[in-house]
Amino acid sequence: MALPELNFDKTECGTLRLILRGEWRLVNPLPSPQALKDILSSGEGITGAAFDTRELGDWDSGLLTFLLGVINQCALGKLSLDRTGLPSGVNRLLALATAVPERQGARRAGVRLPFLERVGGSAIDFWRSLLDMLDFIGEITLSFLRFFTGRARFRTSDMMLILQECSADALPIVSLISLLVGLILAFVGAIQLQLFGAGIYVADLVGIGTTRAMGAIMTGIIMAGRTGASFAARIGTMQVNEEIDALQTTGISPIDFLVLPRMIALAVMMPLLTLYADLMGILGGLIVGVLCLDQSIMEYYYETIRAVGLTNVWIGVFSGFVYGVLVALAGCMRGMQCGRSASAVGDATTSAVVTGIVSIVVATAIITVICNILRI
Amino acid sequence: MSIEIRNVSKIFNGFKAVNDVNLTVPSGELVALLGPSGSGKTTLLRIIAGLETPDQGSILFNGVDTTRRDVREREVGFVFQHYALFRHMTVYDNVAFGLTVKSKKNRPSKSEISDKVHRLLKLVQLEQLAKRYPSQLSGGQRQRVALARALAVEPQVLLLDEPFGALDAKVRQELRRWLRKLHDEIHVTSVFVTHDQDEALEVSDRIVVMNRGKIEQTGTPEEVYDSPANPFVYNFLGNVNLFHGRVHNGAAKIANISIDLPEYRQVPDSAAVAYVRPYDIEISRTRHSSDEIEANVRHIQGAGAVARFELERLDTLEVIEAELTKERYRELDLRAGDKVFIRPRNLRVFLGDYQI
Numbered sequence: 048m049a050l051p052e053l054n055f056d057k058t059e060c061g062t063l064r065l066i067l068r069g070e071w072r073l074v075n076p077l078p079s080p081q082a083l084k085d086i087l088s089s090g091e092g093i094t095g096a097a098f099d100t101r102e103l104g105d106w107d108s109g110l111l112t113f114l115l116g117v118i119n120q121c122a123l124g125k126l127s128l129d130r131t132g133l134p135s136g137v138n139r140l141l142a143l144a145t146a147v148p149e150r151q152g153a154r155r156a157g158v159r160l161p162f163l164e165r166v167g168g169s170a171i172d173f174w175r176s177l178l179d180m181l182d183f184i185g186e187i188t189l190s191f192l193r194f195f196t197g198r199a200r201f202r203t204s205d206m207m208l209i210l211q212e213c214s215a216d217a218l219p220i221v222s223l224i225s226l227l228v229g230l231i232l233a234f235v236g237a238i239q240l241q242l243f244g245a246g247i248y249v250a251d252l253v254g255i256g257t258t259r260a261m262g263a264i265m266t267g268i269i270m271a272g273r274t275g276a277s278f279a280a281r282i283g284t285m286q287v288n289e290e291i292d293a294l295q296t297t298g299i300s301p302i303d304f305l306v307l308p309r310m311i312a313l314a315v316m317m318p319l320l321t322l323y324a325d326l327m328g329i330l331g332g333l334i335v336g337v338l339c340l341d342q343s344i345m346e347y348y349y350e351t352i353r354a355v356g357l358t359n360v361w362i363g364v365f366s367g368f369v370y371g372v373l374v375a376l377a378g379c380m381r382g383m384q385c386g387r388s389a390s391a392v393g394d395a396t397t398s399a400v401v402t403g404i405v406s407i408v409v410a411t412a413i414i415t416v417i418c419n420i421l422r423i
Numbered sequence: 424m425s426i427e428i429r430n431v432s433k434i435f436n437g438f439k440a441v442n443d444v445n446l447t448v449p450s451g452e453l454v455a456l457l458g459p460s461g462s463g464k465t466t467l468l469r470i471i472a473g474l475e476t477p478d479q480g481s482i483l484f485n486g487v488d489t490t491r492r493d494v495r496e497r498e499v500g501f502v503f504q505h506y507a508l509f510r511h512m513t514v515y516d517n518v519a520f521g522l523t524v525k526s527k528k529n530r531p532s533k534s535e536i537s538d539k540v541h542r543l544l545k546l547v548q549l550e551q552l553a554k555r556y557p558s559q560l561s562g563g564q565r566q567r568v569a570l571a572r573a574l575a576v577e578p579q580v581l582l583l584d585e586p587f588g589a590l591d592a593k594v595r596q597e598l599r600r601w602l603r604k605l606h607d608e609i610h611v612t613s614v615f616v617t618h619d620q621d622e623a624l625e626v627s628d629r630i631v632v633m634n635r636g637k638i639e640q641t642g643t644p645e646e647v648y649d650s651p652a653n654p655f656v657y658n659f660l661g662n663v664n665l666f667h668g669r670v671h672n673g674a675a676k677i678a679n680i681s682i683d684l685p686e687y688r689q690v691p692d693s694a695a696v697a698y699v700r701p702y703d704i705e706i707s708r709t710r711h712s713s714d715e716i717e718a719n720v721r722h723i724q725g726a727g728a729v730a731r732f733e734l735e736r737l738d739t740l741e742v743i744e745a746e747l748t749k750e751r752y753r754e755l756d757l758r759a760g761d762k763v764f765i766r767p768r769n770l771r772v773f774l775g776d777y778q779i
Contacts, residue, residue: 125694130740142740200524289507292474295494296501297521297576304524 049104053078055086061094062129063087065117068102071110080116087124096121098132111140118145183380187310190302194311199303206308213274214316218323220273224265225257225324229331232256237340246340250350253332259359260366262324264411267370270317271403275378278309279399282382283392291383306379310372317371318364325363358423366414370407377402424485424579424612425450426471431480433466440466441477442636450485453606453613455623458633459659464616465584467633471614472582473497484579497580500573500611504585506565508557514568515553518543521576543571546605563594570602574609583615587622595619599626620660624648632656654773657698664704664743666697666767675772678738679714684772697770704745705766706732708755715764718743720757732757734765 049069056064063086071077087093096117114137121128130138160168193199236252282305285291291301329351336342381399385391426448433441441463448454456464469475471482473494481490489497508517516523518540522531531539544550547567557565566586573581586602587595603626606613617623623630624644632639632647632655640652651657668677673688675681677697687693707715721742722733730752732745743765747755757763 129738131738138740198526200526202524288505289503290509292469293501293503293507293509293572295474296472296497296499297524297572298495298498299524300495 051075051077051109053082055083056099057093061092063093063096063126064099065096066099066102067110068104070104071106071113073107073109075109077109077113080113080120083117083120087120087126093124093126095127095129097129100132100134103134106134106137110137111144114141115144179384180380183383184376186302187306187376190300190307191310193303194307199307200299201304201308205304206312209308209312210316212277213270213312214320217270217273217320220269221266221320221324222327224269225262225327226331228261228265229253229257229328230335231331232261232328233332233335234339237335241340246336247342247346247350249332249336249340250342250347251354254329254351254355255359257328257332258325258355258363260363260411260415262328263321263363263366263370264407266317266320266324266367267374267407268404270313270320270371271374271377271407272400274313275374275399275403276396278375278378279382279385279395280392282306282379283385283395286382286385287387287389287392301383306375306383309379310375313371313375314368315371317367317374321364321367322360325360362414362418362423366411369410369414373406373410374403377406426580426612426614427483427486428467428471429481429483431467431470431477431482433463433470433475433477435466439636441470443480444636444638446631446638446641448612448614450612451610452628453603453615453626454629454631455627456614456616456631456633457618457620457623457659459618461635462633463636464618464633468582468584468614468616471580472499472501474501498576498578500576500578500581502566502569502573502581502583502586504588506557506562506569506589508565508569508572510557512556513553514544514549514555514557514560515540517557517568518571518575520572539575540571543575546574546608547571561594562590563598566590566598570605574611578611581611581613583613585616585618587619588617595622602626624660632659634659651771654696654698657771657773662701662744664699664701664745664767665741666699666770667739668695668697668772669693670695670772670774677767677770677772678716678736680767680770681714682770682772687772687774690774693774695772695774697767697772699767699770701731701744701746702729703767703769704734704743705768706734706745706747706751706755706757706763707766708761708763710764712766715766718763718765720759720761720763723757723759725752734763737762 051071052068054066054068056066058064063083065083069075083096114133118128118141120126130141133141190199232253233249236249237246240246240248240252282291285305291305294301294304332351333344333347336347337344378399381395381402385395426446428444428446431441431444432439444463444467456467458464466475470477473489473492477490481488483489484497509520512520519536522536522539525531541550541553544553547570549564549567549571552560552564557568560568570583570586583602587598590598599622602615615627627644629641630644630647631641634655640647640656647656648660651660657663666677668675670676670684670687670690670693672691673684673686675684675687675695675697677695682697717737718734719737720732721735724731729746729748732747734743734745735741736743745765755763
């Protein structure tokens with residue numbers, strides 16, 4: 048087996064002839080194109096290169112790698128290259144290899160940023176999102192000012208549809224959840240209260256618990272998952288389809304046209320839904336009281352009336368209003384901030400629900416603390 | 424209304440989408456912004472519309488600076504690539520939308536609106552479909568509704584963002600002609616974005632070729648096609664073959680061909696690339712002179728008005744595209760694998776080793 052061998056032969060007309068002999072296989076020690084570079088840098092008057100492969104034995108991709116190196120060297124030195132001396136198979140493979148240029152950056156590996164840089168990046172992102180939120184709230188405030196002066200423009204038919212979507216359409220699920228929450232509250236309370244023979248106070252627990260907090264919170268969370276997500280999806284899809292741009296070029300503010308009716312609808316409907324949820328929760332407690340604690344309906348009713356003051360109901364309804372505003376705000380804001388791809392709509396809805404629920408919980412905490420301070 | 428763009432730049436996350444662009448669109452003209460994807464043409468259009476704000480520079484409508492004016496007050500009609508019709512409204516409502524939402528004192532009466540919408544629907548040949556919803560229409564019909572909607576508010580400027588990009592070839596062809604006719608009727612200053620050179624060549628009064636956020640060339644379709652300013656424009660407007668060679672004191676040597684280039688007389692020695700359109704390649708079976716290039720026929724596509732050839736140069740193995748008339752093709756009676764001699768004419772030589 049003859050080892051691969053590379054010789055150079057300079058002809059008079061300035062062409063450098065590369066003579067390839069032996070078996071050019073990857074397993075053999077292959078000459079490097081570096082040798083050619085050395086010759087090119089030392090020798091003058093070379094204007095081209097050609098090949099002589101009459102004594103070339105077997106070859107594989109090792110030869111091709113070498114030849115690609117030679118081609119690069121020739122291109123760098125601006126030499127003309129005559130490939131007629133190469134076997135035809137080699138030429139075809141070379142043509143294949145050089146047909147498509149290597150993609151830029153394809154070899155770059157994923158870079159992992161250092162810890163501090165990631166923290167800093169997140170902090171900057173957080174700050175930006177806070178500014179965006181303030182910006183959005185500002186725009187909505189302006190839009191509400193336009194609404195109260197009668198200059199905001201949206202379609203009444205759209206408004207009616209949205210009202211229906213966040214009231215009547217939500218009734219079944221609100222009924223179910225509130226009823227069950229009332230049942231759960233009653234059961235948990237009943238076990239403890241019966242230890243002291245105070246089973247009748249289940250009505251107080253359920254009544255105050257639902258009207259003051261649970262009714263509004265559960266309704267808020269249902270609406271965040273249901274209506275907030277649907278607002279984000281609807282507005283996000285319009286953003287992707289460039290419908291929002293279309294609105295703007297027709298001379299309409301998308302905030303007035305899309306966000307305002309949704310804010311109004313939820314702010315109006317959430318207190319009503321909260322009242323309804325309160326009733327359902329009390330009904331759940333009543334079921335437990337009557338069926339498990341052997342109380343009469345009237346007994347339970349009077350105990351509830353005695354315990355639940357109007358203040359409790361008002362606090363619940365006010366909370367409901369606040370949650371409605373927050374859920375609508377989160378849904379519409381994430382929708383308006385939606386990117387321009389289909390996957391962005393999914394992100395927007397997820398983010399709308401998360402933002403909605405987080406803000407509900409924070410608002411509840413704030414309202415509770417305020418009520419505590421005011422002693423109501 | 425004329426549009427003037429002065430030194431406009433726009434940067435997205437460090438990427439210069441539009442880089443110091445200057446452009447004037449005279450009143451009543453139909454101008455095409457042509458370029459590959461990512462060349463900044465859509466961004467420029469959105470800046471004109473006011474949907475994006477430029478980081479630098481200014482936009483003037485009729486000589487009045489409108490850079491800071493809100494989209495809603497610019498009175499532009501915008502047609503989007505994916506129509507952006509309002510899905511929950513009928514065709515009629517979509518077109519009437521811009522009028523019905525006007526504030527009370529500017530709003531035309533119901534009958535005026537109805538008249539106008541029907542006139543517009545007639546203009547876009549969709550009168551009988553007024554009661555349909557967008558989802559019940561074909562792509563071409565939807566785009567015409569979008570156009571009618573844009574025209575309903577009597578815009579000063581009509582902007583179209585790849586209006587035919589999402590349609591199939593046949594409908595596209597039809598709508599192109601139709602758009603040209605429509606523009607001749609209503610003469611509103613229009614700018615439309617496209618990456619399809621045929622579309623730009625066929626429809627527009629003037630073409631603006633863009634690449635990497637910059638304008639490469641501006642001119643009438645003939646000017647841009649017949650005398651491209653640089654290799655990019657040459658390559659972007661139609662197929663082209665490249666021949667590498669050298670220029671030496673005003674004489675170019677491309678393959679075996681020598682050409683006199685007086686304009687490059689002061690260049691001592693430089694790499695050069697010659698550009699030749701496929702129909703400027705002569706093919707013969709026998710050698711007539713020493714400056715012909717030997718090539719193999721690799722592939723023949725005989726269907727259509729001209730026969731297209733893929734040839735492979737024997738010396739450099741580069742692939743050359745050529746076009747012959749049907750008569751010449753029959754006369755030569757070529758088959759794949761035949762050896763031929765080719766001779767480029769009308770070479771256009773540019774200095775440097777330009778890579779596309």
